[in-house]
Amino acid sequence: MTDLQSILPEEKGGMHPIIIAGPCSAETEEQVLSTARELARNGVKIFRAGIWKPRTKPGGFEGVGREGLPWLAKVKEETGMLTATEVATRQHVEDALAAGVDILWIGARTSANPFAMQEIADALQEAGKDVPVLVKNPVNPDLELWIGALQRLYNAGIHRLGAIHRGFSAYGKHLYRNMPQWHIPIELRRRFPNLTLVCDPSHIGGKRELVAPLSQQALDMGFDGLIIESHCDPDCAWSDKAQQVTPEVLNFILNTLVLRDATVTTESLTLLRQQIDELDNELLEVLNKRMRVSREIGQYKKEHRMPVLQIGRHDEIMQSRARLAEEMGMSGEFMRNVLSAIHEESVRQQIEIFNDRTR
Numbered sequence: 001m002t003d004l005q006s007i008l009p010e011e012k013g014g015m016h017p018i019i020i021a022g023p024c025s026a027e028t029e030e031q032v033l034s035t036a037r038e039l040a041r042n043g044v045k046i047f048r049a050g051i052w053k054p055r056t057k058p059g060g061f062e063g064v065g066r067e068g069l070p071w072l073a074k075v076k077e078e079t080g081m082l083t084a085t086e087v088a089t090r091q092h093v094e095d096a097l098a099a100g101v102d103i104l105w106i107g108a109r110t111s112a113n114p115f116a117m118q119e120i121a122d123a124l125q126e127a128g129k130d131v132p133v134l135v136k137n138p139v140n141p142d143l144e145l146w147i148g149a150l151q152r153l154y155n156a157g158i159h160r161l162g163a164i165h166r167g168f169s170a171y172g173k174h175l176y177r178n179m180p181q182w183h184i185p186i187e188l189r190r191r192f193p194n195l196t197l198v199c200d201p202s203h204i205g206g207k208r209e210l211v212a213p214l215s216q217q218a219l220d221m222g223f224d225g226l227i228i229e230s231h232c233d234p235d236c237a238w239s240d241k242a243q244q245v246t247p248e249v250l251n252f253i254l255n256t257l258v259l260r261d262a263t264v265t266t267e268s269l270t271l272l273r274q275q276i277d278e279l280d281n282e283l284l285e286v287l288n289k290r291m292r293v294s295r296e297i298g299q300y301k302k303e304h305r306m307p308v309l310q311i312g313r314h315d316e317i318m319q320s321r322a323r324l325a326e327e328m329g330m331s332g333e334f335m336r337n338v339l340s341a342i343h344e345e346s347v348r349q350q351i352e353i354f355n356d357r358t359r
């Protein structure tokens with residue numbers, strides 16, 4: 001994906017951050033229009049609303065379907081906002097494009113399904129329209145699957161592409177509805193720096209109170225925009241009521257966000273970055289030394305027919321280092337993650353020695 005382009009038309013290209021807002025679902029013409037009017041009054045330029053809703057279980061509100069498309073056209077005509085909706089099948093693509101929807105997005109259940117993605121890519125290619133498409137991360141934390149979904153669209157000629165980070169499913173109850181796992185969108189950005197990256201704090205948080213802090217976190221990490229669910233009467237919403245905010249609250253949130261300027265040069269950071277470089281070198285040397293000692297231990301275990309994994313010792317290391325880290329003001333969890341990665345490699349190297357017939 002070497003020729004990625006802006007998802008916005010030229011006159012709106014400078015928008016930073018890109019704000020996309022609107023209800024989870026289009027419910028009635030009145031709900032769509034009154035939400036849209038208020039959002040437009042507050043300066044929002046891109047309106048979102050789900051027309052087709054993939055629900056986890058049958059029996060829930062599955063969207064109004066095609067009937068809602070003319071409502072989006074009215075929003076555009078009346079407010080001048082661009083409109084965006086989710087598509088999951090060839091038919092959705094054809095209907096949405098025929099109705100003049102400006103931006104399409106692909107949901108997390110669809111981006112996890114290569115057959116569905118290919119069908120959508122084919123439909124877009126056949127339609128031959130230069131429509132921007134945003135791809136939500138798949139429900140499962142699989143970066144390659146996310147990239148694969150984007151590549152299918154890119155190969156079908158869609159170069160105005162973006163990615164939406166909406167968090168990842170996890171079993172059980174947690175603070176977040178979907179785990180942010182920020183390292184995944186960060187890795188996506190590292191691999192495709194020109195890909196527009198938008199955060200969906202509504203689906204990550206699942207609760208109104210989390211929308212503002214998650215939005216700020218996304219901006220602090222250099223995301224290009226936010227897609228936020230906003231409903232004129234959230235408590236009466238037909239879907240996702242807990243995570244929708246009124247246009248008024250949205251406006252308040254947007255006004256409190258601290259914008260980050262990516263164009264500030266990093267020159268003044270040079271000296272500090274030199275220190276980081278030196279420290280990383282030291283870290284690498286220490287790690288290398290540790291692996292050498294571990295291999296020696298591996299050799300000893302081989303000669304004495306001992307098992308590689310010594311869970312008691314590993315546990316003792318984890319606990320004592322996590323405690324030490326906390327005493328030093330670092331997070332114990334962070335230290336456990338680091339040690340767990342080191343242990344995995346250390347065990348792998350010992351197994352290599354076990355399997356080496358020349359030793």
Ligand SMILES: C=C(O[C@@H]1C=C(C(=O)O)C=C[C@H]1O)C(=O)O
Binds near residue numbers: 308
């Ligand atoms: C290094 C050893 O082998 C394994 C690796 C460990 C480590 O790298 O921290 C700890 C325990 C073992 O599972 C050891 O037994 O001491």
